[in-house]
Amino acid sequence: MKRLELEEIKSRKRPLIVATVASVCWSLLSFNAYSVTFVLFFAIVWLYYYLSRRALRTLTITRSIDRERLFSGETLTLKYSVEGSRFISLSTTLFPVIIGDGEYFVPKESSFVLSSNGTGKVETKITFWRRGKKDLSRLVLTSKDPLRFFSHIAKYSAPESILVLPKVMNIDYFPLRLRELLPGSRSDFELMEDxxxxxxxxxxxxxxxxxxxxxxxxxxxxxxxxxxxxTAVSNTILYLDLNLSREIFARDVWEKIRIDYEEIAVQLSLSLVRFAYGSGGRISLVIVGDEVLRLSGPGRDWTDFAEVLADTRGSDQGPQLSEIIEEDLERFDLATTVVIISMYLGEDILPQLLRAKSHCSRVVVIIIPFSPREPWTKRTVSYQMLPRTIEGLKRRAAVLEEEQIVVRVVGDNQSIQEVLVDLENR
Structure with missing residues (x-):
């Protein structure tokens, strides 16, 4: 539970000023019981204005959250407790302000009357659909007088944030190849549990x-x-490419595609990491984004990968996947499966993929240039306008298949699960 501190108060009192000036002028021009009544009335309103402003400065506001980590699609519960002032009651409306990476959330407001020496409790629920760190620090509280002559807007804050982890896909199949036994020889690799x-x-x-x-x-x-x-485990190196290839010319078009691709690719990567842990395999993750991040499996849980992936972003000018694979060729051995998730397959990376295949057991490339279909939805007729470079991408994928490099391009009417089942049956 954290206590929020006051940042600033802004007041709107133009209607009160206009009404006060009008009543004073009326009393000067025609001094009678009615004009005096109005002057006294607005004097009381001004007193209430200053008392309410002072009350907002002395409010005690605390905030509590039900968790600090949650997955995309899960609901966060925010609880606010507001202790009132000693002298007056306030009609207030509370607005939690939540800021994410390129996002701005204002959950549904909560209105209540805060009585003197009373406590108001507000509970707000919000669901996040995109991963990343969300800032919960700020709170806006508004107060208006019953006749709407003035209003106050008070801003409070206390540093606090949560981390929204990527959604985990349901994956039942993925070809994590193990080394086969050598006939008549003792080997450390077996294709079964011990x-x-x-x-x-x-x-x-x-x-x-x-x-x-x-x-x-x-x-x-x-x-x-x-x-x-x-007795034997698969050894997988997963490359997640979040950057835009230098070979792409229509960069404005592909940058819009990359934003949606980034979320899908991160979800798929986390799902494959979890699948590898569940099947007893070893997996290392190389994230090619704004910077190159490397995570190895030993000593970690799959949720450690989730926390790193939650705050990872790509760019249109970042490091290139082909350069990273070239540096890592010596890390591969005949027990290694190399898995690459990317949005685009250019000409520059083809030599590196061929050399990687000569160093390891298997190379699997998954290209996601489209937003895939959800597995529980039916196929529909697609009218999506596709960049011309997609045809070249499919042609290069066919060339790599001839070299025993498994390449799958996720179509705009396919689900990720369909593509993975196809890989398993290959």
Whole structure:
């Protein structure tokens, strides 16, 4: 819980000034009981004006939130407590102000009457659909007199922010290749779990029935399965390219595409990281954005990747993916699967992809130039106007397929899950 401090108060009192001047002029021109009554009335209104302004300075406002981390699509609950002044009641309206990266949120306002020595409590819920850090610091509180002769706008703040993590896609398949056994030779790689390495139990998720731990299930009241370690694990290096390629000429068109692509690509990357952790594999993530970030799997949980991806941004002038892959060629070995997620496949990167294939077990390239279809929606007729460079992109993808480099271009009427199932069946 944090206490908010007053930043400034702005008052609007022009109607009160005009009405006061009019009543004074009336009393000077015609001094009678009615004119005196109006002068006294506006004197009381002016007194209420100064008392209400002073009350706003002495309010005690606290804020609490139900969490500091949440995923896209989840709801945040903000609770405000406002302790009133000693002398007067105030008719107030409260506006939480939330600022994100290129976004500005003003949740639904909450109006209430704050009585003297009373406390008002306000609860606001807001759902975030884009990842990133959201600033919750500011609060705007307005107060008007019942006759609307004046109003006050007070701004309060206390530093506080939350992190909205990327949405996680539901992925059931992805080809994380393991090294095959050598005939007649002892090898450290096996294509199965190690039944001796019992790690523990976890909740049942469509696994075979022979994996169910019946004793634990009976004690916990829900199906639990045995979880084993692996005698061999996949080693995956995932490259997430968020920048605009230098080969693109229609940069204004592609920059608009890149904004939507960035969200989809980050979600897919986090989902693949989580899938790799769930299948017992090792994965490293290389983010090519405003700067190059590298995250390795050992000692981390998949949520650590989520926190980094939540605040990652690309640009139209950042480092190029081809240069990063060229630097990393020596990191690859015959047990490595290289996965690349990008928006565009240019001519410059083709030599690096061919060299990467000669150093590792498999290269998988997923190109997302469109906003993919959600998996629960039906296919529709597409009338989307596509850049001409898309045809060249598909042609280069076909050339790489001939060199045993797996390339998939996500169509504008395809879902990500359909493309991944196609990769699994390849």
């Amino acid at each position: 039944p001796v390495d019992f790690r523990g139990i976890k909740e049942y998720e469509r696994e075979p029935l022979n994996r169910i731990h019946w004793n634990a299930s009976a004690k916990l009241g829900k199906l639990m399965i045995k979880e084993f370690g692996y």
